[in-house]
Amino acid sequence: MAGASQKKLAVKNKSILDQLLYISIGVNLLTLFVIFYFKRPSNYIPYLIFQIPSIILQNLLEKNGRPKYNSAGQLVKSGDDILQKGSLFQYCFDIIYLTWFFNILTILLGSNKVWYLYSIIPGYIVYKLSGFILPFFKKSKPVVGEEVGETSATSKDSSGLSKRQQKLKARQEKGPSTKYR
Template identity: 55%
Template sequence: MSAGSQKKLATRNKSILYQFRYIAATINLLAIIAIFYFRRPSRSIFYILLSTPSFVLQYVLESSGLPKIGPDGKVITAGSDILQKGTLFEYCFDVIYLTWILDVLMVLFGSNKVWWGYAMIPGYATYKIAGFVLPFFKKSGGGGQQAAGADGDAGAAAKKDKSGLSKRQQKLQARQEKGPGVRYR
C-alpha cells in the first residue's frame, strides 16, 4: 500500500474509532446514571453482562483498526480497514449498534425486558447460515425425490417428451439434428 493511501486509511479509522468512543461513553454514562441514580431498572446485572460484548468488540475494533504512528509522525501501520464490506468488522459494528439501541431503550423504558432484543443476533446468524447451507441439501435431495414422485404432472410430461429430456436438452438435440446454422465458404 502506498504511503498516501496508508495515511488516508489511518485518518479515516482514527476518526471513526474516536467517534465510537464518544458515542459509547455518552450512551453508557446515561445508562449508568439511570441504573444507579434513578434505580431504573432495579437490577444492574443485566446491563453489566449484556453490555460486555459491546465493550469487547469495541476493543477488538480499536486494537486492529487504530494506526500506529512513530515518534516522527509517520504512519508505521495504518491498521486494518474496518469499513471493508464482507468482513467480520461489519458484524462487530452491528452488535455494537444493537447494544447501544438496547441501552437507550433500557434508559427510556426503565426495564430489563429490552435485553430480549439480543435474540436477534442468533436469529440473524441462523438466517445467514441457513441461506448458505440449505442449497446443498436441496441439490442433493431434489433428484431422488423427483424420481420417486413421477406421478406429478411435470414428471409425466417429461417422460412423454423424448424420453425424459428437459426442454433445453430437447432444443439442443433439435439443433444438432438440423445441422450447422452458418456455413462458411
C-alpha cells in the same frame, strides 16, 4: 514510508474509532448513572452481561483498525479498512449500535425486558447462515413416475448418454470443423 492512500485510511480509521469510543463512553455513563442514581431498572446484572459483546467487538475494532505510529510520529501501519463494504467489521458496528439503542431503551422504559430484543442478533445470524447451509441438506427429489435408480427415456438413450453428451460425441467424431472462404 506510507503512501497517501494509507495515510488517508489511517486518518479516517482514527476519527471513526475516536467517535465510536466517545459515544460508547457517553451512552454507558448515562446508563450507569440512571441505573445507580434512579434505580431504574433495579437490577444492573443484565446490563453488565449484555455489554460484554459490545466491549469485545469494540476492542476488536480498535485492535484491527487503529493506526500504529512509531516514536518519530511516522505511520507504521494504517490498520484494516473498517468501513469496507461486505466485511465482518460491518456486523461489529451493527452489534455495537444495537447495544447503544438497547441501553437508551432501558433508560427510557426502565425495564430489563428490553434486553430480550438482543435475541435479534442470533436470529439474524441463523437467517444468514440458513441460506448457506440448507441447500446441503435438501435432497433431490425424483421425477414423478420414476424410481430412484431409473433414468428417463427421453433424456438418455440405451448408451446412457444424455442428448447433450450425444451431440458432443458426434461433433468430436466428425472432426474439427474448418471453414474456408
